[in-house]
Amino acid sequence: MKPKKRVTLLDVAKHAGVSRATASLIVRGSPDITEKTRNKVLKxxxxxxxxxxxxxxxxxxxKTSTVGLIITDIANPFYSELLRGVHNSLDEAGYSVFLGTTFDLxxxxxxxxxxxxxxRVGGLILCPVSDSSNETIERIKQxxxxxxxxxRELENVDADYxxxxxxxxxxxxxxxxxxxxHQRIAFLGGFSGSTAWKKRKQGYCNALTQAGIELDNSLIIESEVSRDGGKDAVRKALLHQDPPTAAICFNDFVAHGVILGLNDAGLNPGKDMAVVGFDNVPEAALYNPPLTTVSSYARLIGSQAASLLHQRILNPDREQQRIILHPELVVRSSS
Amino acid sequence: MKPKKRVTLLDVAKHAGVSRATASLIVRGSPDITEKTRNKVLKxxxxxxxxxxxxxxxxxxxKTSTVGLIITDIANPFYSELLRGVHNSLDEAGYSVFLGTTFDLxxxxxxxxxxxxxxRVGGLILCPVSDSSNETIERIKQxxxxxxxxxRELENVDADYxxxxxxxxxxxxxxxxxxxxHQRIAFLGGFSGSTAWKKRKQGYCNALTQAGIELDNSLIIESEVSRDGGKDAVRKALLHQDPPTAAICFNDFVAHGVILGLNDAGLNPGKDMAVVGFDNVPEAALYNPPLTTVSSYARLIGSQAASLLHQRILNPDREQQRIILHPELVVRSSS
DNA sequence: CTGAAAGCGCTTACAG
DNA sequence: CTGAAAGCGCTTACAG
Incomplete structure (x- = not known):
């Protein structure tokens, strides 16, 4: 394999007997070149x-025809769905995408x-890690x-979201x-540090308050955001002196772990304890029992993010956008 | 947002009062620059x-510091695992990766x-679509x-694999x-066109032959490579006048569909019909029942592919490598 | 360490 | 359509 010299536009031009400028116009699809010349050059x-x-x-x-996408963890189906959405809409627009995975670090x-x-990416779609350092945030602002x-939203950062x-x-x-x-409802999984957790927690509190149920902090159990985290969390919940009869989980990933943990404990998920997830990943319908969950439209988020980015690249001065999709409850047999 | 002019090395050099050449040496981490000058420039x-x-x-x-990765479908956990392997080993080596998804088209x-x-990617990891056209193959050869x-291997293409x-x-x-x-064993899912299918089919036949069981082609049922495909396939299998008591599935994706299909039919997967998958995706252990499957080491394949590519980039003349990982049977309760 | 020059493969801008 | 020149932001190679 000798390193073949790259064929350049000038080579092509010479070969076709035209000027380099003409060849350049042709690759860029300029209309004011005669059919005949164009074909000669293409040949x-x-x-x-x-x-x-x-x-x-x-x-x-x-200019640039590339775009960066930074996600947390490709093993989470939520992100593979999001990635699909991004690719779908970015491929059409002619961008190539650099993918990076932070593993939440x-x-x-x-x-x-x-x-x-x-x-030199022309733009960036960033799903920030759950606790970005101040230094990072400063940098993102710049x-x-x-x-x-x-x-995940970042406070004080001006950007489309x-x-x-x-x-x-x-x-x-x-x-x-x-x-x-249900009266005793646990909130399982996730880290209290992240915005995503705080928001969910707030919703959890709101609902309890409205129903006149007193908040019991011992029913809020943090964990890793993973199946194992879910198992851990439910194990702890079951040790409670007055255990919960239902649980809302940080996401489906965690909920799946909770289901598995209940099985391990010889309990019947959906009967002995109601379980609700968050995200509605494609697998959620296939868990055993099928999971009641809140749909977070991963793919749609991806394609919307891509489309926002595309528009921002075309027009950097356009008004800042903030799209908050309204979630939807998908009831299945786990609750 | 006025398009700030990009700060160049020359700007830096002027600002620091050194020559552009010196600044260039510093960004490239050359050792023969005094600590003092270096710091001045970095500042x-x-x-x-x-x-x-x-x-x-x-x-x-x-040179180039990018690499392309072309896969079939990110929604298949096999590929998200593979992607993880690729990223793990390529990130270390300092490459950025362009990701592309073919959807098998x-x-x-x-x-x-x-x-x-x-x-101008410096190299390419390609998981070809199941039936690449001759034109494509010709191109890949070039x-x-x-x-x-x-x-998936491509016949007549000289490349690491x-x-x-x-x-x-x-x-x-x-x-x-x-x-x-079991004596009546079905082979469910996948398309007979792909090499991956032919190879599995061959293994299926070998085993039957060795055991003196006659091949019954009506037990070989093709389908889409998806959960729905698996459901379809098992539905057809159950209509057979002399239905199979066990099934080997094209992959875990399909096997999951088969399990769900058996449930739909009021049957007990693992008891009424043994089910074996292929790939050992992380979820396979979590199916209900947990799936017996053949591990195909997706992550390892990814990291090996990345490492082969890295080595090939460093040394284009090195001998061609063909790494065939030996699969491993993981027995769980679905069989 | 400096300084000046050339070049990677293109596009831009312009006179003809 | 052509032709010659300049430039994107770097690295390379060299004489000093």
Whole structure:
């Protein structure tokens, strides 16, 4: 494999007997070139195996055709759905996307921000880690490229945002459980540090208050945001002297763990304890029992974020947008 | 937002009172610059908010720090695991990755190949669509960038490959079912067009032959590679006049559908029909019943592919590698 | 360490 | 359509 020299536009032009300027117009699809010349040049490209160098073109014209997407964890189906949404709408618009995964680590997030900037992405969709350091937030504020935040909002950062109303969602879920006659309702999973957690907690409190049920902080149990976290949380809940009869979980991931944990304890999820999740990942309908959950429209969030970014790139001065999708309760047999 | 002019190395150099050459040496971490000068320059970078332009640097030095990854479908947990493996090992090596999803469509694959080449990726990890057109294959052969194929092999294409031994895997699975006393074993899901299917089918046949069981083609039922596909396939299998007592499924995705389909039919998966999957996605242990399956080490495949690519980029002349991971049977209660 | 020059592969702008 | 020149932000190579 000798490093073949790259075929350039000038090579093509010479081969076709036209000027470099003409060849350039043709690759960019200019209309004022005769059919005949165009075909001649296209044929030369074929023969020489020319590949357009978008990087060079972008650099010269100070444009960019790439976009960065930073998510937390691809293993969470919520994010794979979101990613689908993003790709769907960005592919159409002709962007290529750099994907980065933070694993919810601030250091990794910092690193990714740097590399993406160095690669001159034309814009960024960022799903921030659950506790971004002040330093990171400061940096994000300074970013002078189009930015869309998603899933988690960052205080004091001016940027487009698309997410769902976690507070209302949690409230709907808890109302549902109350209507089913539950009084002792646990709130399982997640870390109290994150905004996403605080919002849900607020919704949880709202619903209890409205129903005149007193808040019992011992029913609020934090955990890792994972299946194992859910197992842990429910295990602790079951040790309670006056255990809950129902639980709202931080997300479906955690809820799945809760279901598994109940099974492990010889209990019947849905009967012995009602379980409600958050996100409505595609698998949620397939859990055993199928999970009642709050739909957070992952794919839609992704495509909306992509579309906001696209518009912001086209027009940096447009008014700032904040899209909060209204969640929906999906009732299945786990409650 | 006025389009701030980008701060260049020359700006930094002027600000710090050194030459552009010196500044360039510093960003590249050259050792023969005095500590004092280095600090002075780094400070100027800070103050001016300098961002290294890796794109320009790569272009000049004819290097690249990006890599393309083309997969079939991110919604399949097999691929999200693979992606994790790829990222893990590529991040360390300092590459940024362009992600593309084909949805198993040849046209999309073509498109992605083009854009990635135009973006000058330094190499490509390709999980080909199940039936690549001859045109595509021809094109892939012509690629003069480092290429690693994964998951599906392409005939007559010279490239590194990492995958698992589907034939042996399927054979292990069927042997297991035979040992459990099954004689009528169905092969459910997937399309007979793909290599992945043919290999599994071969393993299925091998096992039957060795056990002296006659092949019954009516027990081989194709379907979409999805949960719905699995449901369809098992529905058809149950209509058989002499229905199977066990099934090996194209993958876990399909197997999950088969389990759900059995439930729908009022049957007890694992008791009324043994079910074995393929891939061992993380969820497989959580199905109801937990799924016996053949582990295909998605994450390991990803990290191996990444490492092959990295090595190939460093040394294009190195000997071609073909890594076939040996599958492992994971027995759970669905069989 | 400096300084000046050339070049990566394109686009831009312009006179013809 | 052509042709020649300049420039995007870097690195390379070299003489000093």
């Amino acid at each position: 030369s490209m074929q023969e020489l195996g020319y590949v357009y160098d978008r990087v060079a073109a972008n650099m010269r014209s100070n 601030d250091a990794k997030q910092q690193k990714l921000l740097s590399t993406m900037l160095e690669h 970013l002078d490229i189009p930015l869309v935040l998603s899933v 698309v997410g769902i109303d976690y507070e209302v969602g949690a409230q709907m879920a808890v109302n549902h459980l109350i209507q089913k006659g | 100027s970078m800070q103050e001016l908010g300098y961002v290294y332009d890796r794109v320009a640097a790569n272009m000049r030095s004819n 040849d046209a999309k694959q073509q498109k992605l190949l083009s854009t990635m080449l135009e973006h 690629l003069d960038i480092p290429l690693v194929l994964s998951v 990492v995958g698992i031994d589907y034939e042996v895997g399927a054979q292990m699975a069927v042997n297991h079912l035979i040992q459990k006393g």
